[in-house]
Amino acid sequence: MEAPLIERSSGELHLVGDDGDYFPVKGTKAWWGVFCVESAKLWRIGGPIAIQIVCQYGNNSVTTMFVGHLGDVELSAFSIALSVVCTFSFGFMLGMGSALETLCGQAYGAGQVHMLGIYMQRSILILLATCVLVSPLYIYATPILKFLGQQDDIANAAGIYTLMILPQLCSLAIAFPTQKFLQAQSKVSVLAWIAVFALTSEILVCWLFINVFGWGTTGAAIAFDLTSWGSAIAQFVYVVGWCKDGWKGFSWVAFREIWAFVRLSFASAIMLCLEIWYMMSIIILTGHLDNAVTAVGSLSICMNVDGWETMVFIGVNAAISVRVSNELGMGHPRAARYSVYVTLFQSLLIGILCMIIVLATRNHFSIIFTDSEDMRRAVAHLSGLLGITMLLNSVAIGAGWQALVAYINLACYYVFGLPFGYLLGYVANLGVVGLWGGMIAGVALQTFLLLLVLYKTNWNKEVEQTTERMRKWGGQDIATEKSNIVTVCGLWFTVLLRCLSINFGIPSEKFILLLMALDFNDFCSSAEKKDGKPFASSPRGGFGDLIDSIRLLDLGYVGYSFRWNNKWGGLANIQIQLDQALGYSSWTEFLEAVGLELRFEPLISSGGPSKSPEFGCWNDR
Numbered sequence: 001m002e003a004p005l006i007e008r009s010s011g012e013l014h015l016v017g018d019d020g021d022y023f024p025v026k027g028t029k030a031w032w033g034v035f036c037v038e039s040a041k042l043w044r045i046g047g048p049i050a051i052q053i054v055c056q057y058g059n060n061s062v063t064t065m066f067v068g069h070l071g072d073v074e075l076s077a078f079s080i081a082l083s084v085v086c087t088f089s090f091g092f093m094l095g096m097g098s099a100l101e102t103l104c105g106q107a108y109g110a111g112q113v114h115m116l117g118i119y120m121q122r123s124i125l126i127l128l129a130t131c132v133l134v135s136p137l138y139i140y141a142t143p144i145l146k147f148l149g150q151q152d153d154i155a156n157a158a159g160i161y162t163l164m165i166l167p168q169l170c171s172l173a174i175a176f177p178t179q180k181f182l183q184a185q186s187k188v189s190v191l192a193w194i195a196v197f198a199l200t201s202e203i204l205v206c207w208l209f210i211n212v213f214g215w216g217t218t219g220a221a222i223a224f225d226l227t228s229w230g231s232a233i234a235q236f237v238y239v240v241g242w243c244k245d246g247w248k249g250f251s252w253v254a255f256r257e258i259w260a261f262v263r264l265s266f267a268s269a270i271m272l273c274l275e276i277w278y279m280m281s282i283i284i285l286t287g288h289l290d291n292a293v294t295a296v297g298s299l300s301i302c303m304n305v306d307g308w309e310t311m312v313f314i315g316v317n318a319a320i321s322v323r324v325s326n327e328l329g330m331g332h333p334r335a336a337r338y339s340v341y342v343t344l345f346q347s348l349l350i351g352i353l354c355m356i357i358v359l360a361t362r363n364h365f366s367i368i369f370t371d372s373e374d375m376r377r378a379v380a381h382l383s384g385l386l387g388i389t390m391l392l393n394s395v396a397i398g399a400g401w402q403a404l405v406a407y408i409n410l411a412c413y414y415v416f417g418l419p420f421g422y423l424l425g426y427v428a429n430l431g432v433v434g435l436w437g438g439m440i441a442g443v444a445l446q447t448f449l450l451l452l453v454l455y456k457t458n459w460n461k462e463v464e465q466t467t468e469r470m471r472k473w474g475g476q477d478i479a480t481e482k483s484n485i486v487t488v489c490g491l492w493f494t495v496l497l498r499c500l501s502i503n504f505g506i507p508s509e510k511f512i513l514l515l516m517a518l519d520f521n522d523f524c525s526s527a528e529k530k531d532g533k534p535f536a537s538s539p540r541g542g543f544g545d546l547i548d549s550i551r552l553l554d555l556g557y558v559g560y561s562f563r564w565n566n567k568w569g570g571l572a573n574i575q576i577q578l579d580q581a582l583g584y585s586s587w588t589e590f591l592e593a594v595g596l597e598l599r600f601e602p603l604i605s606s607g608g609p610s611k612s613p614e615f616g617c618w619n620d621r
Contacts, residue, residue: 096130
């Protein structure tokens with residue numbers, strides 16, 4: 001099992017306490033040590049994710065570049081299609097899938113890797129239903145755009161293009177969940193390679209369909225659909241074929257607790273959509289200005305460039321979400337807080353660098369998008385605002401605060417930024433500069449409030465809420481499925497691993513035993529009642545032995561293996577699953593590796609299986 005986020009490297013051991021969390025940082029040397037460690041972890045995940053997302057966004061940009069050289073109307077129509085209709089659906093789809101990031105990250109940090117596949121399947125089901133709900137926006141794009149006040153020639157061309165890229169919408173239902181599934185386990189390199197290949201393919205196919213075959217915007221749409229579905233299929237094949245720890249096959253369990261999952265997903269969707277749709281609103285307002293073709297085209301070019309930086313930040317967002325979720329899942333509040341601080345500082349450095357690059361090339365970077373001199377001058381005029389926007393782009397915290405951040409975005413963007421931009425653009429007659437100025441004001445207010453939220457966050461409380469959040473939103477009450485044995489052992493393994501591997505000791509034995517007893521009690525009581533019959537033919541030969549083991553737990557004994565006769569037969573799944581997860585051939589080897597010694601005592605029970613379970617009592621060396 002790949003768990004790079006949970007293991008502590010030798011270089012950070014002097015920064016970490018017995019509980020696995022960082023010591024309180026005091027002094028410049030300690031801060032520098034934490035900064036280096038967290039930076040390495042951040043970019044180990046965030047680098048490949050950023051490459052992947054930038055390449056995915058590059059598919060849009062590449063298509064925009066090819067279409068932009070067909071003419072100004074084509075560029076504006078294509079920009080409207082992407083910025084209004086596609087952005088509307090993309091934001092909602094991404095948001096409905098982003099809750100998976102929090103749940104998978106926390107489940108992986110807590111050692112419940114088997115739940116990742118269940119979560120991913122639930123997310124796919126939800127996103128497929130979401131595709132059906134938003135598809136009318138694609139089908140009726142032309143009348144919708146005309147209703148919003150766009151010029152007829154732009155609306156007609158945009159509507160045709162939008163209808164042709166409807167298949168790309170459906171590919172997102174597969175692409176987003178598989179991405180989150182892999183990101184939670186830090187298996188991000190494959191995502192980067194797939195995205196790089198897709199971007200290369202997009203360039204070649206666009207050149208072939210547009211420049212060679214002369215298919216125009218139709219060729220651009222076909223190329224967009226093909227590369228999107230190619231990426232989605234490649235990701236899903238990798239999950240099924242190479243992620244055996246998290247993917248246990250299709251399961252009916254994915255259909256349970258869907259509504260609870262939808263509620264968290266909807267909160268995530270609101271958070272992301274409010275930010276993404278904010279840009280859409282600016283484009284719509286720009287379409288009402290004089291010389292709308294140039295205004296929309298120049299603004300779309302600037303937003304396209306800004307999008308490249310934003311995609312890097314989305315990659316960083318995904319990385320910090322995984323980092324924070326994993327650390328909260330392991331009960332490390334200080335590590336979660338420090339990782340966020342390091343991320344915000346590095347995001348600021350990236351913003352400054354991007355602003356400098358844009359200002360230095362303000363008269364030249366638009367050449368790759370258009371041949372029109374008027375369009376280039378308009379872009380150069382907006383480049384100052386583009387640089388400020390890049391500086392203000394900030395990192396949203398991925399610790400499961402979707403509802404709170406949604407409220408912040410609602411206030412900053414729609415209550416303050418958008419009305420202010422309207423006043424500057426139309427009342428003060430500043431045009432597109434005024435509209436974007438209002439947007440910048442909203443982003444600045446959002447940045448301040450998010451920093452305030454970060455400062456006020458009680459990270460210890462976040463740790464306490466993590467387990468409750470996973471139980472509430474994850475729908476883990478699945479005691480009647482065959483995979484429940486894996487779920488039970490996952491909970492048991494989490495308790496043991498957290499208490500054993502952190503400091504190689506046994507803190508709070510009674511607490512451990514109580515959790516184990518509660519988990520097994522709940523499991524046995526529900527499992528034996530299925531269909532009104534016990535799982536074994538003998539009342540003492542099936543789960544009765546497991547109940548006996550609970551009684552031994554009450555006496556202070558801890559079982560390291562369980563054998564009983566059940567309808568699945570043979571060695572219990574508990575032993576097999578734990579051995580695979582830990583990478584040791586036996587529990588004995590594992591306990592010896594972490595510095596514990598064993599004393600074995602047999603379980604004496606009448607009417608049990610032919611070979612009784614063995615139990616060991618652990619002691620510190």
